[in-house]
Amino acid sequence: MKKSVLEFWVGLFVLLGIFAIGFLAFRVAGGVSVGGGSGKTYTVYADFTDIGGLKTNAPVKAAGVLVGRVGSISLDPQTYQAKVSLNLNSQYQFSSDVSAQILTSGLLGEQYIGLMQGGDMENLEAGDTITLTASALVLENLIGKFMTNFTEQNANGSSTEEPVQAPSE
Amino acid sequence: MNFIQTIGYNTLQFIRALGSVCLFFIQILSKSGTALIRFKLSVRQVYFAGVLSVLIIAVSGLFVGMVLGLQGYTQLSKFKSADILGYMVAASLLRELGPVLAAILFASSAGGAMTSEIGLMKTTEQLEAMNVMAVNPVARVVVPRFWAGVFSMPLLASIFNVAGIYGAYLIGVQYLGLDSGIFWSQMQSNISFGYDVLNGLIKSTVFGLAVTLIAVHQGFHSVPTSEGILRASTRTVVSSALTVLAIDFILTALMFTE
Numbered sequence: 001m002k003k004s005v006l007e008f009w010v011g012l013f014v015l016l017g018i019f020a021i022g023f024l025a026f027r028v029a030g031g032v033s034v035g036g037g038s039g040k041t042y043t044v045y046a047d048f049t050d051i052g053g054l055k056t057n058a059p060v061k062a063a064g065v066l067v068g069r070v071g072s073i074s075l076d077p078q079t080y081q082a083k084v085s086l087n088l089n090s091q092y093q094f095s096s097d098v099s100a101q102i103l104t105s106g107l108l109g110e111q112y113i114g115l116m117q118g119g120d121m122e123n124l125e126a127g128d129t130i131t132l133t134a135s136a137l138v139l140e141n142l143i144g145k146f147m148t149n150f151t152e153q154n155a156n157g158s159s160t161e162e163p164v165q166a167p168s169e
Numbered sequence: 170m171n172f173i174q175t176i177g178y179n180t181l182q183f184i185r186a187l188g189s190v191c192l193f194f195i196q197i198l199s200k201s202g203t204a205l206i207r208f209k210l211s212v213r214q215v216y217f218a219g220v221l222s223v224l225i226i227a228v229s230g231l232f233v234g235m236v237l238g239l240q241g242y243t244q245l246s247k248f249k250s251a252d253i254l255g256y257m258v259a260a261s262l263l264r265e266l267g268p269v270l271a272a273i274l275f276a277s278s279a280g281g282a283m284t285s286e287i288g289l290m291k292t293t294e295q296l297e298a299m300n301v302m303a304v305n306p307v308a309r310v311v312v313p314r315f316w317a318g319v320f321s322m323p324l325l326a327s328i329f330n331v332a333g334i335y336g337a338y339l340i341g342v343q344y345l346g347l348d349s350g351i352f353w354s355q356m357q358s359n360i361s362f363g364y365d366v367l368n369g370l371i372k373s374t375v376f377g378l379a380v381t382l383i384a385v386h387q388g389f390h391s392v393p394t395s396e397g398i399l400r401a402s403t404r405t406v407v408s409s410a411l412t413v414l415a416i417d418f419i420l421t422a423l424m425f426t427e
Binding site: 010016017055056057 | 209325330331353
């Protein structure tokens, strides 16, 4: 085989290998944003008290239909709320009083944002903030509340039984 | 008594072989300057060891990824956790399957070829002729092949991983309908470059070193007959596969145990 041809193939192999390592570093290990879909988008923001396990690139759905993706998540230093940017497809317009809720697909599935259309005549524009938001349901908090209520109920239940038993003794 | 004798004999043979490989490794290291001085010899060997293995590695990676995607989705769906398919596939490939399977495939394709080539050189007395011409056969024949193998292995393992992840993407997202954003975001938020990718690359480099060392050692010390070459090539594949699996256990215990 000609030396130049051989060197070309080796060079191509090395480039392919470097590309593969780059792909693993940036795309698999989370260096760059992916999965944003095609087409024009506009960005709106939503503040949440608790985002739970919401991640960037998570879907934004309206009536179960994919309408955009979560762009970035950051903590607002003033309000200490999570500021989530939503990249919505330009073909979908929502009213300015649209509400956003963090939902979970399935019992243990990925979290996504569900949008519910409001009744306002004005549309949401790029850079606007969705004011009506509902935070993620954190299972630990829910179990904690349930356990507290359960314990309190038990305590109340036993205290009402005591006076009944007292005369018999 | 005969059984105990066999065990004892095999143990002694194993220790002797290990010593021989270690001494040969030291010999290769001492002559490794040749790989830099006569760089084009190494480039030529990268072609034979790396370029010619790319296709088999990429195709195998794709199919392994597809199987992981299909099996992973089927099993995870039972627990409503199909969303973590991307992470599961990437972690399996980067940490274990990529380096190990690529190394075993590399041993059976490039490793076996290396052993046969060096064995044939020995059979046709080319190595002796080099000695007569005051050319060190280890420096001229073994060193470029050794470093070409060590260099090619991490690149091949990375190609295997990328092909595997795309295989899982094709099945999980394109065929079974998992959301592509979730597939990638779960992967990105759980896979770390330093922990998963880099450790996988270190693993594959060590495997490349072990496999190539076994291949050149077997070739260089083969019995100079056609049967001897055949036996040496078989030993290369078998020993490499077992060594890779044994080293994998040790490296996994060191790298991925918290």
